[in-house]
Amino acid sequence: MHKKNIQTAGNSLKEAEKVLITVHGRGANARDILGLTSHLNVSGFALLAPEATNNTWYPHSFLANPEQNEPWLSSALELIKEVVGDVTKQGIASESIYFLGFSQGACLVLEFVSRYAQKFGGIAAFTGGLIGDKINEENYSGNFNETPIFIGTGNPDPHVPIERVKESVDILEKMNAKVYLQVHEGRPHTISPEEIKEANRVIFI
Template identity: 55%
Template structure:
């Protein structure tokens, strides 16, 4: 699963100063999430967007027991890992690698970085939380060392309960991330201009490491 080559945009990896790994939502595509970059302050970034098989990273809700989402979940995490390896192979240090996802892609984004906590450039999760029927702290390790993270969501959201967002924020904070959590009343399952503005301000305006 998820073996398609990831799509790229922005600066070629060979000359980029930073990389942004972008993860699409359920039923969407790499091209969809790449189109969001026109609203982001990412000059000089290589944009890498893996494509989920048939548009779905894993079959069930992110709140299902993880075993129910296998092997899709492990394959999805491996697809993110291949994008990270491509960026590192081009000479980019982790502190110049960024992550962004929406909905199912936001859940996958948070799950990947929490399992591989390090000093990244920054992380943006538009409507997502850590994956599983419970947040199992023993699954996560490492030190974000102050990595800026922005999580935005709606209250309510049909797919992502606010309680899971808050639990995810707390765990990322314990791993050393500098998390900004913003909960918007009745936003709906979408990405708002206010969220994009905050992502640009908090994540993408950071000076080059």
């Protein structure tokens, strides 16, 4: 199970009007994903980065049967829920809470926000999709109320098939999210400067 280990940067929660929760990918750590924020328009934000125990949020592919990724998947989702709770206890409304993730972290972010959909500040998912061998729409509830969601991905990507990305976009849009999808043909499994630029344009305005 994941221990609560939160790295921070930017303003303190007591000083900040906006908060960005960043979620790293498999094999990375909290400091890695916080390093990405230097390229984003997040001055004045409190930056929070939970760190996965053993540097992975769940052991198998996000396309595996969810039971194969338990109890780690549920523990990871619960940890993010706890971080969001810590933020709201400071009086920060959901529309001032932003999320960012890469790869495994992007999948986890999209899964979390879809389970607890409401008006968030914005969501940036760099190469990710909803989790499971098949998408179980019964897991998802709420209304994004036109929350902007940016999803950037390569095609083909060795870990995240474009078909799952598009399925995920369809569900997010049905839940009233304003989704911006950017597909880069032949791009490796990474975050491109074009994606950073687009995330700044539509999320971190």
